[in-house]
């Protein structure tokens with residue numbers, strides 16, 4: 001996964017550096033890169049992804065039993081209503097906002113989550129949610145790289161590219177290959 005990000009990052013960087021690129025488009029590209037910087041830290045390395053999942057588990061466990069004051073501190077509007085995990089184990093790591101040991105000790109996050117799901121006697125809802133969040137971050141980062149490439153290659157402002165792409169997704173929902181044009 002890291003190579004995948006690296007490749008796109010390098011391609012985008014090389015493209016932006018080309019002297020022929022319009023300054024306005026370059027500016028748009030740099031801003032788009034700045035917007036995903038936070039997401040990048042969460043997705044690009046194994047450690048980053050693990051840290052994100054842990055943060056998410058902690059936050060959701062707090063939201064789950066939150067009162068008004070905690071909600072304010074969390075900058076959240078509502079308590080979590082979905083269960084954290086459907087198991088009967090009161091010491092379940094997920095209910096305590098911890099990363100299960102089996103996940104910590106696995107060689108990759110994905111493998112750990114898969115193993116936990118398999119062995120745990122319950123539906124680890126909050127872990128599924130965390131993975132979903134992570135996937136949308138990855139999607140957002142990849143999409144931004146693609147949008148920048150399309151913008152610079154076709155000399156179209158990035159906002160315009162985004163608008164066109166979001167219209168595309170509405171018509172071709174579920175088709176993930178739309179962004180793969182620049183192979």
Ligand SMILES: [Zn+2]
Nearest residue numbers: 085087092122
């Ligand atoms: Zn559980």
